[in-house]
Amino acid sequence: MATVSMTVNGKSVSGEVEPRTLLVQFIREQLHLTGTHVGCDTSQCGACVVHVNGDSVKSCTMLAVQADGSDVTTIEGLANGDTLHPMQEAFRDNHGLQCGFCTPGMVMSAVDLLKKNPKPSEGEIREWLEGNICRCTGYHNIVKAVQQAAQA
Amino acid sequence: MTDIQYVAPSTLDEAVGAYAAAKGAARILAGGTDLLVQMRAGMVKPGLIVDIKKVAELSAIEKTPEGGFRIGAAVSGAVLEEHPTFGKVWPGVLEGLNLIGSTQVQGRASAGGNLCNGSPAADSIPGLVAAGAIATVQGPNGRRNIPVEQVPTGPGKTSLAPGEILVSFTLPPRPAHSSDAYLRMIPRTEMDIAVVGCAVSLTMDGDTCTAARVSLGAVAPTVLLVEDAAKALVLTKLDDASLDKAAAACSAACNPIDDKRGTIAYRTKVAGVLLKRTTAIAAERAKGG
Incomplete structure (x- = not known):
């Protein structure tokens, strides 16, 4: 040990x-x-x-x-008390999830993306998230959520 | 459950000492993107894990006195991508390495790990072979240098002796108007294993190709250096007849397997097609540089 x-x-x-x-x-x-x-x-x-x-x-x-x-x-470390992180807020606003299983990983990847590339194109968002797989095929709304968070 | 130990030495001598002393029961940990998956799947059961990421030389990117690059074996694709000049000189080497896995995998995975994992379909290796990269390894009996194409000896196997650790890759200085490219054929757009991979490195003098190296992945038990394909390109203007000859040499070099990703016939044909496409990209880049 x-x-x-x-x-x-x-x-x-x-x-x-x-x-x-x-x-x-x-x-x-x-x-x-x-x-x-x-x-x-x-x-x-x-x-x-x-x-x-x-x-x-x-x-x-x-x-x-x-x-x-x-x-x-x-x-668990993203939100500030009851105030969601802007990326979490954007996922909620855009219904960027169905079953929610992939969501924690999606959100953490997306937060890192905006830190490194604050204004990504739609293509750059999709490419960055290539290693986050959504079983419910909800990518469209996930991408919209990241776009909204980038404008926040 | 077997006991397992973990060490993260800060010097290469300590790493080699620990690795050699374990006599085959140890595995080297660089990015972990192969090893940890293989451990979870029960494919390997090491008694000792030697983490080499804390050895400075293995994480360094340096210019050599001759004007080439030396890349530590544990340098990740993401770190190499951030280097200010490497990707301008060796875009093909970089694009091969960063076709592997996803963003987070590229943040961990290294070309050194890709080589030592010994997959015939390793995406970063054809680029290094086409580049003429030399692998430096260190073991209990000291250091030696070997061309990258002589490291893999079969699926999952390398020519490294017991106790030897891959230290770095040395890439030669580049003449003016030289560049490279890597393409792979996969049925999807990302996150898949190459059906065929092709790397081409060229030096151009105007429209004439003056030097070439060609390497293929996933078409034989090891990544191949295809000297006949390179010969067919050198001292030509990369005209259709020369490209046809080089493509035929690539197909002739193939000794692939039939599997769910591609048949022998398909891989053999695609090797030639990729040669032409990859050469066109490398030539375009070389003329621009």
Whole structure:
């Protein structure tokens, strides 16, 4: 077992993990932050996207021990109390979801996009989100939501 | 459940020491986009994971004294993309690397990992082979340099000796009016495994091609350097007859598998088609540069 310490959503946390433990398992099973989802478990679907030191990462592509000492933001860390993050607000306004399973990862990817490219074209949004798969085929409204958030 | 250890050394000597001491029970972790998936699927069960991302040399992008580039084996596609000049000199190498996976995978995955994973369909490897890149590896007996095309020996297999770690790729200096390109054939637009991949690197003098290297992926047990295709292009104006000859050389070099992505006949034909398309892009870029 190894001890890991990191900042998650602004709070210092630590825990005992096996070296094989994925970051997403640590987040969900030890921190009980279950907003980050596991879809494919093979770094394809994007449901587990979180931010590590400011960049979006598929948290099934990273071991918890690799995130030792880093600053992690999950979907739970976006809203400020009852005030949603503008990206969350935009997803709600545009009905950018159906079943909602992919939504945490979509939102975290989209937030990273606007940080790196504040005024993306529709094509750039679609390309950036290529690693976030929506089973309900709701991409159209997701793209609209990101466009609205970019104007906010 | 077997015990598993994790180390993240800060020097290459420590990494090689730990890796070699584990005698085959260890796996190298760079971006993790292959290893972690293989571990989750039960395909590999390492006793030790050696994380090389904390070794400075493996994450560095440098100019060589000769004017080429040296790319650390663990440099991610996203980091290479942000380099101010690399993508201008080697656009084909960069586009191959950044066809792999999605945005977040590109943020983690490295060309070094792609090479050591040993997939015949590795998208970043034809570009490096066409570039004439040299792989530097370090093991218990020191360092050696090998052409990239001599690293893979079959699906999932490499010529690296036990305990050897891939350190970097060295790309040669570029003459004026040189460029490269990579194209792959997949049935979708993104996030798929190459049915055929083709990289072409060219130097042009006006309309005449003065140097060429051609590499194919996904058409044989390893990525191929196709010297006959390059010979068919050199000292021509890349006219239709020369392109036909080079395309035929590409098809002749193919030794592909039949699978759900493509038949032997299809892959063999597409290799020639891609040669022509990739050459056109590389030539256009070379004339502009």
